[in-house]
Amino acid sequence: MNRRWDIFCRVVDNFGDIGVCWRLAKQLQDEYALDVRLWVDDLNVASKIVTDLDAEAHSQKIYGVEVCLWRDEASFVNVMPADVVIEAFACELPSPFIRNMVANKPIWLNLEYLSAEAWVDEFHALGSVHPATGLHKTSFFPGFTQKTGGLIREQHLITKREAAKAEFKRLPSLQVSLFCYPHAPLQSLLHAMAEGEHSVECFVPTGSAIGKIAEFFGRAQIEVGDTLNKQQMTLTVLPFLTQDEYDQLLWCCDLNFVRGEDSWIRALWSAQPFIWQTYPQEEKHHLKKLDAFLEKYEVKQNEVLSEFHHAWLDTEITPKLWNQLITELPALKEHAELQTQKFEQHTDLAAKLVIFTKNRV
Secondary structure (H helix, E strand, O other): OEEEEEEEOOOOOOOOHHHHHHHHHHHHHHHHOOOOEEEOOOOOHHHHHHOOOOOOOEEEEOOOEEEEEOOOHHOOOOOOOOEEEEEEEEOOHHHHHHHHHHHHHHHHEEEEOOOOOOOOHHHHOEEEEEOOOOOEEEEEEOOOOOOOOOOOOOOHHHHHHHHHHOOOOOOOOOOEOOOOOOOOHHHHHHHHHHHHOEEEEEEEEEEEOOHHHHHOOOOOOOOOOEEEEEEEEEEEEEEOOOOOHHHHHHHOEEEEEEEOOOHHHHHHOOOEEEEEOOOOHHHHHHHHHHHHHHHHHOOOOOOOOHHHHHHHHHOOOOOOHHHHHHOOOOHHHHHHHHHHHHHHHOOOHHHHHHHHHHHHH
C-alpha cells in the first residue's frame, strides 16, 4: 500500500488553499494512518490555520503531519518523493523534485479546485504525460456527484456537529456569521440588517472586510472584541478562528455568509442556510459557477435563495430582499438539512483519494 504521501501547497491568498490542504493532510493521517508530508511555501500565513505551527522551523510534526517549508528549487535536489504526490491546485512542483520522481514513479495527482459545473464529471481522473520526464499525472476533481472526487469531509464531522447543536441554547435574536471578500456589497447588507424587521446578532471573524464595517459604523477603525450597535443589528468582531472554532460558529448560526472554497463546504456540512460568495473571475465566469452549484443544491432561479446569491455577487442587498430571506428562513433551514443529508451519502474526498491510489498499485 502507498503509505507515504507528499502534498504541495502554495498559499495564494485568503487562506483557502492552505485551509483545504491542511484539512486533507490531517484526515489522511488521522483516518488512514498515512505518513503525510505537507509542503507549504509560506509558514507565516499557514500558522494562522495550522494550530501550534512554528513559522521559524523548516520541518516539524503537527498532529502527526510533517509540515515542511517549501523553499527554493535547490533545496529539493536531494528530497526523495513519497509514494503518492499531490500537487494541490496546479501549484507546479519544484523541477528537481520532479526529476527525482522518475526513479520511483509515484502516483502523481493534481488536486483541482472545486466546481459544481457539469464538465467536472467528464474530466475527473483524466491523465496527462509530463513532457520532460514521461511521468503520468492524473487530474483529481472534487465535486458534487459520485462521478467526481467528492467533497472533503471527516468521518466524525456529522457526529460532532449534532452533539454541538444539541448543547447550543438558541437565542431569541437571529444569529448570523459574516465572512466575505472586500468587494462584496457589504454596506448594503449591513444597512439591510440594521433596517430589517428582525433583530440580528452578526459575528464577523477579523479579516479584510473589517475596514468597510468600521466605515459603516462611522468609526476610523474597529478591533477584535468590539461590539457595535445600529438599530436592529448588533455586530461583534471575533478573533481569527481556528478551523474547529469556525465550524462551531457555522453550526450555531441561523445564517452563514461564506466565500471561496473551504468555508463554503464547511457551511454546506453545517446543515444551516448559507450565502456563498464565489471568488471573482474574468468575464463573470464565477456567476456560472454559482448557478451550477445552485442547481446541484436544488435551488430554482425564481427562489429567494437564488435571488439573494446573485444580488450578493453582482448588485446589492435591499432591505426588502433581506426581510424576504429571513421570512423564509425556516423553510430554507429544512432545505439545507435535506441537501446536506443528500451529499453526506457520497464518498468523501480523502476516501476517494485512498481508493484511487489503492487501485493504482
